[in-house]
Amino acid sequence: MTATTEAPASQPIADMEADSLIGTFAEGQRLVGSQCNACGCTMIGSRVVCSSCISRDVSRVALPSTGVLYSFTRIHVGTAGIRPLGYVDLDNGVRTLADIREGDVPLRPDMRVELGIDDDDWFFAPAAGEKREA
Amino acid sequence: MSDNVFVISAAMIPFGKHRTSSYVGLAVSPLIDAIRDAGIEKSDIDAVYVGHSYGGMMTGQRICKEIGLGTIPTVNVDNACSSGATAIHEAWQAISQGLIDIAVVIGVEKLTQFGGGTLPLSPEDREVKQGIIMPAVYAMRATRYLHETDATPEDLALVSVKARKHGALNPFAQFRQETTVEEVLNARRVADPLTLPMCCPTGDGAAVVVLASERARKRLDSKPGIRVAASVLHSGHVAEGFRDMIKPEISYDSARDAYAMAGIGPKDLDMIELHDAFSIAELIYYEAFGLAEPGHGVDLIRDGKTTFGGDVVVNPSGGLLSKGHPVGASGVAQVAEAFWQLTDQAGARQIDKARWAMTHVTGGGTAGLDHGACTIHIFEAA
Ligand SMILES: [Zn+2]
Secondary structure, eight states: OOOOOOOOOOOOOOTTSOOOSEEEETTEEEEEEEEETTTOOEEESOOSSOTTTOOSOEEEEEOOSEEEEEEEEEEOSSSSSSEEEEEEEETTSOEEEEEBOOOSSOOOTTOEEEEEEETTEEEEEEOTTOOSOO | OOOOEEEEEEEEOOOBOOTTOOHHHHHHHHHHHHHHHHTOOGGGOOEEEEEOSSSOTTHHHHHHHTTTOOSSOEEEEOBTBTHHHHHHHHHHHHHHTTSOSEEEEEEEEEGGGGTSSSOOOOTTSHHHHTTOOHHHHHHHHHHHHHHHSSOOHHHHHHHHHHHHHHHTTOTTOSOOOOOOHHHHHHSOEEETTEEGGGBOOOOEEEEEEEEEEHHHHHHHTOOOOEEEEEEEEEEOOOOSSOOOTTSOHHHHHHHHHHHHHHTOOGGGOSEEEOOOSBHHHHHHHHHHTTSSOTTOHHHHHHTTTTSTTSSSEEOTTOHHHHHOOOHHHHHHHHHHHHHHHHTTOOGGGOOTTOOEEEEEEEEOOOTTOSOSEEEEEEEEEO
16 A cells, blocks of 8 residues: 545534524623634624634624614514514624514614513513604 | 527416426426427427426426436526526526527426415525514515605505506416505505515416527527527625615626626616515615616606506516516516517517516525525517
């Protein structure tokens, strides 16, 4: 046998292990994000690969619990009853889809929202200080 | 330099709920009709491209074997709602590069297999796990559009009213009844501000076109058909942060490239078949295609500029909202409509002296992307 090199095996990513977008950090319960240590790109969820520079040097980080409601809808079809859903632009620029909880303050795009947690459910709701009238 | 490519025939079944037909049962009749109308034999066909999203393994081969069409390459293409148009793009590429002369393109889908409800999306997607559905994506576009412009829910309803008016003239359409703004606004709510008639129906369908090189067209002495002036396919690009949901870059960029390839602009178009899966989409795409400035697409629907007698007839077939949207079939059905309009075979919905047509489909609900795919074609009467 002559000496030869052997192609390394690529390994699968166990991306089905971490399904929850909520996690416990020093700050408390926060949305889970990932930050690339090579280029600084921040992403929603537990990631192994940076979608910008494809570095695998990515750290799990807590995402901000406040942001701006970009848009929203109330879903009337399906089994969940009326379900408000929206896109929230977090204060560090990361966008996430989120359940939105409606209270006394009517929802409108560009309003400030903050993360809320009820047992296993997480959602965004109008931030304290958002007025009844825009 | 690429060779000219022509669509030399088109056929389709009326879209609707064809519960007793399989994928094969949906596609075989238009396949035979398109071959016959093209004046070709089975032995003339160099390749078959088949767009579908939910047909399962070897859908194209299952269809083609029923008419004894085999040996030649059969390519199954999935790009969600862009599957059929992507199949046309692939056929166009092969012919325009001189690799083959004649291709058959089939678009087929059977959505009644799911027994109702919204379109099944990939359960592996992060936002799908969170509960996103396609109506909610478009509803959020609509909420934002109403927030940034002076458009109202009445304007969203006007798009559905126009679609139903056009569909009433089209024997291939799933919905052939006209409607009113009041009916649309008072209908069942799906995802605010969208009501049921602002959403395309689910159904089944199949459409087939035959593409040929200039050389083959001359050899066959076939009817003139229509020339493919542009064929463009783009994919979505991820945004981890902000995305402007009412200025979808994938459709803006595809339109820009298609106009450049065709050497024409929006003012030259006589008709457009665009991806009106939900009524809000039509207003956004008026802007993406340069028919109106951003924020002013709504003026066109209010002023009747996009119906018969207007500047450009948008969705003369009734569009996805009225004709129906069997996902993989839609892109091919749009090209069939362009073919009939540009060859003066569109009956009651014929656009007078139509010369230039554009077709546009996007596709896919995927976290971080506007759409997964976007296909635009421009055609010129030959
Ligand atoms: Zn990076």
